[in-house]
Amino acid sequence: MKAALDLTVEQATVTRFVANGLLTPFADPVTAAAHLAGVQAQILPAAGLALWNRVPAFTATQLDHLLYHERALVRLWGQRGTLHLYAATDWPLIYAAQAGRSTYWEQEALRDGWDPAEYEAFIERAARWLAEHETMGRSDLRRLAPDIDDRHLSGWGGIFAILTRRGLACHAAPSGGEARMAHRLRWRPDLPWDPPSTEEANAELMRRYIAVFGPVSFADMTAWRGRTQAEIKRWLARLGDEVVQVTVGGRPAWWLQSCLERLPALPEPGDLPPRLLGRFDPLLLGTRDRSWLIDAAVYKHVWRPAGHIEATILLQGRIAGTWRYDWRGPALIVTLRPFAPLSAATRAQLAALAADVAAHFAAPLGECRWEE
Numbered sequence: 001m002k003a004a005l006d007l008t009v010e011q012a013t014v015t016r017f018v019a020n021g022l023l024t025p026f027a028d029p030v031t032a033a034a035h036l037a038g039v040q041a042q043i044l045p046a047a048g049l050a051l052w053n054r055v056p057a058f059t060a061t062q063l064d065h066l067l068y069h070e071r072a073l074v075r076l077w078g079q080r081g082t083l084h085l086y087a088a089t090d091w092p093l094i095y096a097a098q099a100g101r102s103t104y105w106e107q108e109a110l111r112d113g114w115d116p117a118e119y120e121a122f123i124e125r126a127a128r129w130l131a132e133h134e135t136m137g138r139s140d141l142r143r144l145a146p147d148i149d150d151r152h153l154s155g156w157g158g159i160f161a162i163l164t165r166r167g168l169a170c171h172a173a174p175s176g177g178e179a180r181m182a183h184r185l186r187w188r189p190d191l192p193w194d195p196p197s198t199e200e201a202n203a204e205l206m207r208r209y210i211a212v213f214g215p216v217s218f219a220d221m222t223a224w225r226g227r228t229q230a231e232i233k234r235w236l237a238r239l240g241d242e243v244v245q246v247t248v249g250g251r252p253a254w255w256l257q258s259c260l261e262r263l264p265a266l267p268e269p270g271d272l273p274p275r276l277l278g279r280f281d282p283l284l285l286g287t288r289d290r291s292w293l294i295d296a297a298v299y300k301h302v303w304r305p306a307g308h309i310e311a312t313i314l315l316q317g318r319i320a321g322t323w324r325y326d327w328r329g330p331a332l333i334v335t336l337r338p339f340a341p342l343s344a345a346t347r348a349q350l351a352a353l354a355a356d357v358a359a360h361f362a363a364p365l366g367e368c369r370w371e372e
Contacts, residue, residue, distance in 0.1 A: 005246055005260075006247040006248075006250065007246055007247070007248050007249075007253075007263075008248075008249065009248060009249045009291075009292050010269050011248075011263065011266060012248045012249075012253075012292055013269060013292050013293070013317045013318070014266045014267060014268075014269055014272065014317060015215075015262055015263075015266060016212070016213055016214075016286065016292075017272055017317045018266065018267075019211060019213070019214075019259075019262075020036070020054065020212060020213075020283050020286075021035065021036075021053075021054035022053060022054065022272075022273075022275055022283070022314075023272065025054055025055055025056050026054050026055055028055060029051045029055045029058055029062070029063070029066060029073065030066070030072050030073060030088075031087075032051055032054045032055055033073055033085050033087045033090075034086075034087040034089070034090055034208075035211075035212065036054075036208075036212055036282050037079075037205050037208040037209055037212070038078050038079065038084035038085060038090075038094070039051060039085045039282055040280045040282065040285060041075055041083045041084055041085045042082055042083050042280065043280065044063075044075075045060065046278040046279040046280050046311075047063070047084075047085050047278075048060050048063040048360070049276075049277070049278030049281075049311075049357070049360065050277075050278055050280075050281050051063065051085075052356075052357075052360045053275055053277060053278070053281070057359075059360050059362060060362065061362060064173075067085075067171075067173070068172065068173040071088060071187060071188055072087070072088050073085050073087065073088060074086055074087075074088045074091055074170045074171075074187075074188070075170060075171035076094055076164050076170055076171070077157060077164050077165065078094050078097075078098075079205075079224065079225050079226055080224075080225070081103075081104070081161075081226065083171075088188055089191070091167070091170070091184070091188070092192075092193055092194060092195040092196070093195070093196065093201050093204060093205070094201075095165075095166075095167035096195035096196050096197065096198055096200070096201035097198065097201040097205055098165055099167075099195070099198050100198065101165070103157065103161050103165050104157075104161075105151060105152060105158055105159065105161060105162055106119070106162060108151065109151075109152075123159070123162055123163070123166075126141070126159050126162075126163060127163055127166075127168050127183075129144055130163060130168065130169060130181065130183045131183045131185065133183075134182070134186060135172040135180040135182045136180065136181050136182075137178040137179060137180045137181070138153045138155075138158075138160075138178065138179070139178060155179070163181070167184065167195070168183060168184055169181045169182065169183060169184065170182060170184065170187055172187065199234070199235070199238060200238075202225075202227075202231070202235045203235045203238040203239055205225070205235075206225075206232070206239065207239060207256070209221070209224055209225070210243065210254060210255060210256050210259075211256050211258075211259060212282075213286035214255040214256060214259060215246050215248050215253035215254060215255040216253055216254060216255075216286070217251065217252065217253050217254075218232060219289065220253075220286070220288050220289065221254075222288075223287070223288035224286060224287075236254065241257065242256055242258070243255070243256060243257070244256070244257050244260065248292075269316045269318075270316055272314075272316055274313070274314060274346065274349050274350055275313075275314040275353070276313060276314075276323055276350065276353045276354065276357060277311060277312045277314055278311050279308075279310060279311045281309075281312070284302070284309055285309075292318075293317075293318055293319055294318065294319040295318075295339075298319070301322055301339070302319060302322060310324075313336065313337075313338060315342075315346065320338055320339055320340070320342075321336065321337050321338035321339050322337045323336045323337060325358075325361075327363075328366050329366075330364065331363060331364045331366030331367075332357065332358040332361060332363040332364070332366060333366050333367050333369065334354035334357055334365065334367070334369065335369040335370075335371060336368065336369065336371070337370075337371045337372070341372060347370070351368045354368040355368070
């Protein structure tokens with residue numbers, strides 16, 4: 001691994017902003033999801049806003065179509081055990097990266113004394129049921145297996161997370177207020193299924209991650225993947241000379257050799273456009289150290305208890321406030337909460353973005369409020 005140069009924190013900030021598609025947008029949402037190695041989708045409308053920030057004029061209606069009709073995007077449990085949107089063509093990659101790893105629910109069942117053979121038969125039975133139905137929800141599982149325990153019906157995954165980990169299930173369109181799942185062979189029977197090896201898949205995810213969020217530290221990499229430093233080091237070794245060691249403000253970090261050519265063309269932080277990032281935006285999840293992104297004095301306004309991450313106002317590449325949207329009938333109310341007073345010009349730019357948020361949801365903007 002070659003030694004390279006020292007970057008300033010400002011250079012690292014700008015290159016992450018640019019690589020995230022927040023300056024020059026991606027051609028389409030599927031390309032964006034693939035480039036970002038997934039878009040967190042625990043809250044699906046927030047994933048839609050992440051794509052809206054990175055794809056021209058992207059709408060919530062388009063997201064629905066791509067997920068449930070065209071099925072070019074797929075919603076799976078991925079890195080850190082959280083739901084993400086992925087390009088459907090990356091489904092084999094995401095499966096392979098996690099292959100052989102048991103889920104929380106499998107681990108707990110065996111701790112509780114389930115016989116391994118009986119437990120495997122239970123999972124296989126659930127997979128058959130899923131394959132026999134167009135889609136399934138937890139109410140269907142309760143009907144088919146009245147004795148199923150509540151843990152395996154968990155809204156955080158349960159038996160469906162196990163089937164997803166095994167490459168068999170994905171989220172289908174919800175119905176009647178209930179989440180629904182579909183078997184891969186019913187949902188995308190045309191999808192080529194030739195997963196790479198687990199090591200190859202994880203090396204590829206690291207390649208994409210470093211390209212988007214680099215330069216990154218080992219702590220950043222382990223936090224994003226939810227895996228150990230030993231695993232990260234092994235996957236980096238597979239990338240060989242593609243990876244270079246640099247420093248950011250004097251601290252060691254890793255980047256891709258191919259990304260170094262970005263440096264001469266980087267804009268200044270002051271030239272970065274304002275953004276209204278939604279909750280759990282990928283930019284906010286890419287690194288463990290967030291000092292490049294936010295001042296310590298206001299950190300807890302964004303990263304809240306129970307792992308919640310607020311929607312944020314981004315100015316010159318740094319978090320300058322939070323925002324939210326609420327519905328009033330058919331209209332959208334957008335409330336902006338900057339951490340410090342803003343110029344009239346900046347307020348006008350953010351108000352225009354608030355109107356664009358409403359357009360994303362195909363709603364009129366009822367009001368743009370300011371809380372300062």
